[in-house]
Amino acid sequence: SIPLSFFAGIGGASNAGVLVKGSNYLETLSETKYVVFDKTGTMTQGVFEVSGVHHSSMDTEKLLEYAALAECHSSHPISKSLKKAYGKPLDPGRVTEVEEISGNGVTAKVDGVRVAAGNSKLMEKLGVDCMECHSVGTVVHMAVDGKYAGHILISDQIKPHAKEAIAALKKCGVKKTIMLTGDRREAARQVAEELGIDEVHSELLPGDKVAQVEKLLDEKGEKEKLAFVGDGINDAPVLSRADIGIAMGALGSDAAIEAADIVLMDDDPLKISKAIRISRKCLRIVY
Ligand code: ADP
């Protein structure tokens, strides 16, 4: 039978905005020693602002229009931001042959012209030479009609409590914090450094994130538990693979919320350590 205080634990957690899907997760959570995060939407707001547009031939407005149209069916945070930056209504009737390539970007035909928007890996796949970009932030490279058309520089904001959240995890005995992201190295490293995250792996495809977590699971001791915290559709496989999966509940995808064991109702990363502390308090009452 389940001790009564487990119910109190789940109730207490839910009052703190932490939804625990079962009492067994409290025990696992109390032994968390490794916390692995996704970057976009977990440690950052996941809302990008366009900070610059660099192009060769096309004008800024036209480049943004192509980007917004090519992205018109995607719900990726980058896509939402590009549509918002363009700001005008989009006619999906102008867009055909849309393909979203997970961890890379999108390709589509806009007014019958081939358009691609994504990272340098996407350009490489398409055989398009792309301009190197040394600026900080995330880069959306554009190809129009098979030719490089420039890039849109976008930047995301770190969440208000993110730095405090990492410090609080260290304080409650977490040995290592690790960030995994599909974003490029420069953008990833900047966030990890600013937050004091121990280890960072960038330019990962969704499958690479699972592989990284599996490697960590193999290396750690059995009594040491690993939590993964994420928000996106791509995060669902890692959330299920980790000892404990924690999803951002407010802006997170349904797939991530479904796959998680614990949901942070207000997307606040500070709630991770709070949940660990609640679980330990509740277990001390039991044993
Ligand atoms: P994260 O690990 O940050 O959640 P994703 O795996 O969703 O990132 O995407 C990794 C990278 O792939 C992004 O940083 C971006 O460069 C590119 N990308 C993915 N989806 C899109 C899209 N819809 N439009 C443009 N670029 C994209």
Ligand code: MG
């Ligand atoms: Mg993500």
